[in-house]
Amino acid sequence: MNTKRYSNFTEFFNDFKEEFLRTQNQRLHALFNTVATLSQGCGCTRRYRTGKCSEEYRNLPQYIAPENIQVMQMKFPNTKFELAEGNEVFHVIDV
Numbered sequence: 262m263n264t265k266r267y268s269n270f271t272e273f274f275n276d277f278k279e280e281f282l283r284t285q286n287q288r289l290h291a292l293f294n295t296v297a298t299l300s301q302g303c304g305c306t307r308r309y310r311t312g313k314c315s316e317e318y319r320n321l322p323q324y325i326a327p328e329n330i331q332v333m334q335m336k337f338p339n340t341k342f343e344l345a346e347g348n349e350v351f352h353v354i355d356v
Contacts, residue, residue: 262340263341264342264343265341265342266345267344269347284329288317318346333354340356
């Protein structure tokens with residue numbers, strides 16, 4: 262089994278932006294939409310928006326749905342996903 266570790270929300274976004282920008286999971290969609298537009302808009306609120314993305318990424322275990330996990334597993338079969346921020350793993354998604 263392979264392991265993919267995401268050290269931040271940007272790494273997670275880069276692997277699943279195609280899939281999760283179209284998800285019906287509203288909270289996951291909102292996270293991905295915000296990450297996609299971080300470089301746009303007023304620079305004065307970028308730090309705040311980045312902080313919200315980090316917070317929502319850390320809360321992902323509360324709202325990621327089984328169908329979202331299935332999409333992840335279809336894209337990367339036989340893979341364990343570790344969600345981390347820096348070196349701290351805060352959630353593991355295992356097959």
